[in-house]
Amino acid sequence: MTDTGKSRFTRRQFCGNSAILGCLGALTGRLGAWAVDSPSAISTNGAGSLRAHAAARGLLYGTAVMPQLLDIDGFAAGKTADPYTQLIAKQANILVAETSMKWGPLRPTPDTFDFTQADRMMRFASLADQRVRGHNLCWHENVPGWLTATANKDNARQILTHHIEVVAAHFRGKLHSWDVVNEAIKPTDGLPDGLRKTIWFDLIGPDYLELAFRTAAAADPQAKLTYNDYGIELDTPAQSEKRAKVLVLLRRFKAKGVPIHAVGVQSHLDATGPQPGRGLREFIREAAKMDLEVYITEMDVNTHAVVGGPDAQDAAVAAVYLDYLRLVLAEPNVPIALTWGITSANSWLNKLHGSQSTRADGARERPLPFDDDLKPTSAFVALREAIDATHTVMTGVAKS
Ligand code: G3I
Secondary structure (H helix, E strand, C coil), X not given: CCCCCHHHCCCCCECCHHHHHHCCCCCCCCCCCCCCCCHHHCCCCHHHXXXXXXHHCCCEEEEEECHHHCCHHHHHCCCCCCHHHHHHHHHCCEEEECCXXXXXXXXXXXXXXXCHHHHXXXXXXXXXXXXXXXXXXXXXXXXCHHHHHHCCCCCHHHHHHHHHHHHHHHCCCCCCEEEXXXXXXXXXXXXXXXXXXXXXXXXXXXXXXXXXXXXXXXXXXXXXEXXXXXXXXXXXXXXXXXXXXXXXXXXXHHHHCCCCCEEEECCEEECCCCCCCHHHHHHHHHHHHCCCEEEEEEEEEECCCCCCCHHHHHHHHHHHHHHHHHHHHCCCCCCEEEECCCEHHHCHHHCCCHHHCCCCCCCCCCCCCECCCCCECHHHHHHHHHHHCECCCCCCCCCC
16 A cells, blocks of 8 residues: 555745745736736746656646547657647646546446547656546546446446446556545535535445545555545635535544545636635645645636736736645645646636636636647746745655
């Protein structure tokens, strides 16, 4: 089993603001307006990349990817001209599949597993010397139609354990970590302990979470097993309540000896409105007391309500990244931050439709460190500055 002892947590603290400010092209005020002169002219390659800056601080920076978009053969031959493939290789030292390891893509039928895209990503990560997170083994979304049509109280336990056994064994020894259970807390559903009403809760009962973790641990003893959730970042009443319920779950796991090593804070942030603060910091510290690492797993910043064009959006997004990463990376048990995609061209926020869709003016979101043309935005600089602002501490988890 992976060591989760306190010795792995090494102390990081932040440099003073002056160190950050000294590196900026232009600072136009705090939250809501943090801009850099000509970010697209900044060198992002080699020593200037996010992966190099993260590695220098003993951190992992990574991104969600869509393996379908990667020119893996070209990359393997050392001659890919595809800018997306090059960007992923240059900027990230850890990857996660945006959808390819979920039940939907992996399970076309009850009797078959399709690892095609997931395996392509594993091959690419190996070529690019990158770690990989698994996402996810148990969720209520993106489940195949055959599951909802055929699962019942008699067979659900067997279906869940079989899936986890096969999938976790397929990647055994190759993953940095697995999101074993995703998004299982939703206090407004009114169930005991704030559990979400899902297909798994309905058919197996509350023990499905523990079952999932124990099955994953047996199938892949090396991966760090993670509980991953969203809406636990802010100090609003709703998010504070949800965060408290997640802590209850984690404490129960630890009390019962359930194998868990980390909690994932998804970090889908909003450029306007309240921002993360003391509550999240305390949550991370409570996790540390349980010998749990905390992973920033799906970070992005939407600009639903930012008034103005691309420059205004970028300034607002960058300000949130800077403040957020300063907050969370100051905690020694936070060794990893991933963005949910790396370019706005591929962000899920630009694929939402209808009532979910985002800006009133119809403009595209710019939630990530690179834009639709794969040019760096102010968010790239903010990410890099926040990473640099951690004191150098090698935890032994990072690769260059
Ligand atoms: O690949 C198919 C394509 O063949 C088909 O033509 C098309 C038609 O709609 O659908 C494509 O699949 C979509 C897939 O994204 C790839 O774009 C699925 O319909 C769509 O449901 C899927 O959405 C993903 C969603 O999770 C559900 O799995 C988003 O990309 C992904 O960003 C989102 O990620 C989640 C995390 O897993 C958990 N946390 C929240 C986060 C954002 O919602």
